[in-house]
Amino acid sequence: MNSSNRIDTTSIALDRDLREQALLLLKEVSAVDGVDALSEQFLRGLAEPGLGHTHFTVTINGRLVGLAATDDDTTELAVHPAHRRQGIGKALIDATPTPAIWAHGNTPSAQALAATLRMKKTRELLVMEISGDALATSAKYSDPEGITHSSLDNPPMSKKDAEAKWLQANNEAFDWHPEQGGWTPHRLEQAQKASWYKDSDVLFLWDRQEIVGFHWVKQHSQKLQEIYVVGLAANYRGKGLGDPLVRLGLHHMQNQGAEKVILYVEADNLPAVSAYEKLGFSVAERHVIYEK
Secondary structure, rough: OOOOOOOEEOHHHOHHHHHHHHHHHHHHHHHHHOOOOOOHHHHHHHHHHHHHOEEEEEEEEEEEEEEEEOOOOEEEEEEHHOOOOOHHHHHHHHOOOEEEEEEEOHHHHHHHHHHHOOEEEEEEEEEEEHHHHHHHHHHHOOOOOOOEEEOOOOOOOHHHHHHHHHHHHHHOOOOOOOOOOOOHHHHHHHHHHOOOOOOHHOOOOEOOOEEEEEEEEEEEEOOOEEEEEEEOHHHEEEEHHHHHHHHHHHHHHHHHHEEEEEEEEEEEOHHHHHHEEEHEEEEEEEEEEOOO
8 A cells, every 4th residue: 555545543433524425435345245244233324323433534625435333342344346446455454453354245356455464254144044935834833832922012921021122132143242232221222222122022932921022123125124133042942943033033034025034143063054054045155353
């Protein structure tokens, strides 16, 4: 990278003009790579100062051509396709404080940069999808014996108590997970502020007043929806209730018009990957963390 093109550190959420440039950059990157460079949380960080993200930028002739965003745990970045192989990606990675860098889609450009910098792949996240006859078959649902279901719209207790049980089940199910585990009431409240969030898309299985598990749905559009998070409470694992919990969400999404459903799952979570494959899901994308 030309020494005259320095790295600036800022919060794009506090700079409307820079935010507009960042969104244009991301649109142009996505058009070439076929995958979004930033995940939902980091996209929100471009507009929400409260998330506390830090941004590193490279501007050439007044135009934003490189961007890295960090939450102090991981970093995601984008370099304009016309300005790759000019040292911008390396400079952004060197400037960021985290060793972990996400490469969404693990594109050839990302693989080449990681190889050049001798970075190691330490995590792989799969995007799996289901549609057509496979979706129609897997979306068939009925309550297991002794089990009922509801959404957060109509739980068998107060909404506040249902949210507390949901939070507990989430932290039991994801005590190992770097992003989804260890949630606090504040973290859940922040997640519920997402523009797409609806109480009716948070589904539960109940054993009377005890939560069996939850299935949180995200609608990207009527036709494209997502198993956003699904998890069983600790006391209900190993009882064959994971399958109906997944089917409950698929049934809900198909009734809302979904033609394709996607999900994200860790590549090394072989039991989960196998279970989704048996339902008819297949791998559509791979997202990787490289560490410097």
